[in-house]
Amino acid sequence: MENFEDSIREVAEKLLRDKKVDLIIGYEQGTLPLRTTPCFVEKLEDVKKLVWNASCDANLSKYVVGKKEKVGVVAKGCDARLIAVCAVENQIPRENVVVIGVPCQGVIDxxxxxxxxxxxxxxxxxxxxxxxxxxxxxxxxxxxxxxxLCDSCHTCRHRNPPIYDVLIGEKLPQSTDKNEFAEVSSLESKSTEERWEHFKEELSTCIRCYACRNVCPLCYCKMCFVDQSMPTWFGKTNDLSDTMIYHIVRAFHVAGRCVDCGACTRACPMAINLRELVKKTEKIMKERYNYEAGLGLEEVPPLGEFKMEDSQEFIK
Amino acid sequence: MKWKTIEKRNFSALVEELAKENEVIGPLKEKNTVTSVRITSENEVCLDFWNTKKPPKEVFFPQTETLFTYRTSKNDAEIIESPAIRKKMVLVGVRPCDSRSLVLLDKFLSSGEHKDVYYLEKRKNATIVGLACNHPLSTCFCTSLGGSPSGKEGMDLLLQDINDKYLIQTVTEKGEKLLEKISWLKDAKKADIEKGKKLSSDAEAAVRSKVSLSDVSEKLDKMFDDPFWDQICQKCLGCGVCTFLCPTCCCFDVLEEGEERVRIWDSCQFLCFALQGSGHNPRPSGKERMRQRIMHKFNYFVKNYGKSFCVGCGRCVQECPVNLDIRDVVKTISARKVE
Incomplete structure (x- = not known):
């Protein structure tokens, strides 16, 4: 890990020195134990602030979306996948980003x-x-x-960044034996009413702070559906029905795009297991389209594509 | 001032006694977090905790609150006021920082021409039974803001854990009256009071996180256009964790929900907070929004009320998803050279 840290600093320094990028986004030591905080490095002398450890949990791809300058970003497997998703969705010009890929062994919860x-x-x-x-x-x-480790890391099958410009260290062997959908399957075995009750209970403590949305690299809408006020689209109170519609619509909105980086769950101050709701949509994408988001720059996301030979009539 | 003690095992009996004439609200452990809820015979108040996840402001300023209901017809409109809250409340286990936050909120919401009657109505019916902190956390910085782990500001009674029992100190007449009805409480022995004092001074020394605020307000006067804000807001996600969990933040939005006029918590960190009907947003980016939060807490409020609008509870420090530490922000301001 220490070697990783040195390598990241070396790479960052070189990128800045050669003027390949204007800004490096990485991690620096946080103010609390087991915490790091995003670090924005523009000057060579600040490169030494960069760290790499098992608390580098923020998904830094969030900060790349919308950046005008050329950016070098430290990216774990899941972070790099989100850069790929955002690039495919035309939110990140791929040529503007130098992905400093880091094979990741999971982050601590x-x-x-x-x-x-x-x-x-x-x-x-x-x-x-x-x-x-x-x-x-x-x-x-x-x-x-x-x-x-975070739950999402426990079942992670893409520890190596699928896209990168520079790789720190060596690739880790891919773990293929993990059943990442075990939790979903156990929910599926329950009745509709039981599942509804489960999600009601889970979401009842939500305080509508939108940390889950704001931390998510996929939530780049200039105006979120829930913020629409002229006229209002959805209720903004913390009444359970308003809260649930927010989470359900958000789950639909990231379906087929979410890579299960776990940032939403980590960000939630009320410890709501937000991954659970979206994980089901991920499973559907896998089963019906054999698709996993963010593994490359060429594949068009199934829900963003239209085919004439589509078996369903309504779409034609 | 009177000193009483109560054995820990009898505390639930005290709560039961209080619940006869009051709605008792106290901390309860649920799923690894402690939240303040209504205490009934079904649940038991938990006094062994760091602090509640959410501050007590929500008792007086709920996240969603119906202000009034209305009915409209073709030529007429009728307003139906929400019934006034007459029920007396006792808040048990309020930490000194949080109790102090209520004093600041009282000032803020009762001064000037427009008083927040919804808040004040509930507030005047409440008795605050505080709980001193024997073990402040590393994120606590109450002493830098004029508070103390055994501070009594805003409380009617103060409890202190002295191992096998709680030492009870009366702070106001209201608190004294509350205790009068409970005849079986024992008078505190001199040794109990001494023990409490020792624990208080130990706790005071245990607050190691210090933030110097002496010149912060003054510096902020000259920092409105400082490039500092561009740097400091870089990592902020613009979510509402810090403001919603803050015991003093009390901004709100007003909505129409059917035939109800409702207010909900709002956050100055949200994109739409300052968005105007015309489409113009005077705080279009994170920079302006972050500046507003810091200015309000450490400059505007100081000017208007003589104190910072922060009590050093550390909730925002603990829960910020990206570890944007307000103590660091204040330290950076303090260290900044301004013209």
Whole structure:
């Protein structure tokens, strides 16, 4: 990992020095244990701020959308996939971006650690090899990293960036044996009423802060459907019916585009499992179209394409 | 001032007693988070927590609130006011930072020509039973804002965990009256009070996160057009986590929901917050929106009310999805050289 950090800094420095990019977007140390924060580097002397570790959880492709200048961006597998999706959707000019791809072994879910410690605050954390050493007032615990990764990382099958200009380190072997749809399947086995109740309960604590939307690289609409006010399209209160329609429409809107980077779930202050709703649409895309979003720049997303030989009459 | 104690195991009996004449609202543990809810015989108040995920402002300023209902006919309109809240409330387990936030909100929402009657109506019916912090978190910076882990501002009673029991201190007459009805509370022993004092001073020293605000308001006066805002807003996602979880942020939007006039929480960080009917947006980018938030908290409010509009609870620090730390923002302002 430390080598990765050095390599990222080297690459960033070279890109800036050679004027290949005007800006590098990466990660720097955050203000809290197990946290990093997005870092915007324009000057050579700031390159040393860049870090790489298992807390580099932000999806930086969010910041590439809409940038006018040439940008170099540090991208994990999921981040690079979203750059690809946004490029296919004409939101990121591919030639404007230098993708600094980083093979990723998963990012840590600090909320899982918090839950494990049951009310003890982490004051320091060191991640080394496969272990997380956390310390606080009067305690020190070593936790196996694999048990504290984000749920989306647990089942990730695209750890290597599918598109990149520079690759940091070497590609990781792709894991093919993971059933990423296990949670969806267990939901599918329930009745419609049970599922409805499940989502009602899950979403009942939503505070409509829109962190899930604003953190999502796919939510680039200039005016979101839920913000439309002349006239109003959807209710904005935190009444459960208003909240649910927001989440349902958003799930539909990212269907066939979402790569399950998990940023929405990580961003939610109320710990709502937002991935769950969209994961089902991902499964449908896989089953019906054998399509996974963001694996290349050529493939047109099935829901964005029209074919004359479409078997359904209504579309012709 | 009176000092009482109550054994921890008897606390639910106290809540039960209070619930006879009041609606009791207190912290409850649900799915790893602690939220303030109505305490009934079905659930039990939890006083072993860092702080509630959401601040107590929502009790007086709910996220969605019907202001009034109306009926219109061809030539007429009738307004049906929402019934006034007469029910007395007791808020249990309010942390000192949050209690202080209510004092700031009272000032803000009751001054000037237009008073927020919806907030004030509920507020005047409420008694605040605070809970001192024995173990402040690393994100707590209340002492920099004039607060304290055992601060009493805004409280009627203050509880303090002294191991096997809670020490109860009366702060106002209202608080004293509340206790009068509960005859079985024991008078605190001198040793209990001493123990409480020791815990308070230890807690005060344990607030290690410090932010100097001495020159911040003054500097901000000269920073409206500073390039600083371009840098600081870069990583901000423009979501409402910081403002919605903030105990003092109280901006709202007013909507028509059928025949109801409803107000909902709004955030100065949202794109549409300042969007005008003409289509013009005076705060078109994150830069202007971030500036507004910081200015309101650390400059405008200081000018109007003599204090910062922040109590240092640290919720925004903990929950910002991209770790944009308001303490860092303030430190950067403080360190900035301005002409």
């Amino acid at each position: 600090r909320k899982k650690i918090e839950a494990k410690l049951e009310g003890k605050e982490v004051l320091e954390a060191v991640v080394k090899d496969e272990q997380i050493k956390v310390e606080g007032e009067g305690f020190e615990v070593v936790l196996p990293k694999k048990d504290f």
